[in-house]
Amino acid sequence: xxxxxxxxxxxxxxxxxYGPVGEYGCIRCVRxxxxxxxxxxxPATVSVDMRRFSxxxxxxxxxxxxxxxxxxxxxxxxxxxxxxxxxxxxxHWFADCFAxxxxxxxxxxDAYTTYLDxxxxxxxxxxxxxxxxxxxxAMLRHGGxxxxxxxxxxxxxxRLRTN
Ligand SMILES: [Zn+2]
Numbered sequence: 001x002x003x004x005x006x007x008x009x010x011x012x013x014x015x016x017x018y019g020p021v022g023e024y025g026c027i028r029c030v031r032x033x034x035x036x037x038x039x040x041x042x043p044a045t046v047s048v049d050m051r052r053f054s055x056x057x058x059x060x061x062x063x064x065x066x067x068x069x070x071x072x073x074x075x076x077x078x079x080x081x082x083x084x085x086x087x088x089x090x091x092h093w094f095a096d097c098f099a100x101x102x103x104x105x106x107x108x109x110d111a112y113t114t115y116l117d118x119x120x121x122x123x124x125x126x127x128x129x130x131x132x133x134x135x136x137x138a139m140l141r142h143g144g145x146x147x148x149x150x151x152x153x154x155x156x157x158x159r160l161r162t163n
Pocket of ligand 1: 063
């Protein structure tokens, strides 16, 4: 039997980040997820049975086999369609709203307002929205540096993506 070590290692990396796929619902329907599916917009390795896989936790989504099949047939540039909002939608808040920028800065107040707007647009359930305190901690994890200014807390080295 040929063991695809690259595939096995990739799946180990994904499970280390999220745990077993069976613990998630499919992002497109109400069935249970059974596969980690690589976002069509992200780079992936193709296995011998022509399945795309990736060990990058940021690039995969939990889907059921039927939705995976549908998604495989879609355009290469198509992101997944969310029919069910989950914590999986929320992990993109940083990339959607902010950019790491050595010269940049944003006030915590503006940053948090932007985040809340993003949550509203993405229909993130209230229970999954970070408090201001948790949000600040997350910004620091993403490389921001908190500084005091006359107008309140400033986050340096991160800027708003819009404008
Ligand atoms: Zn599904």
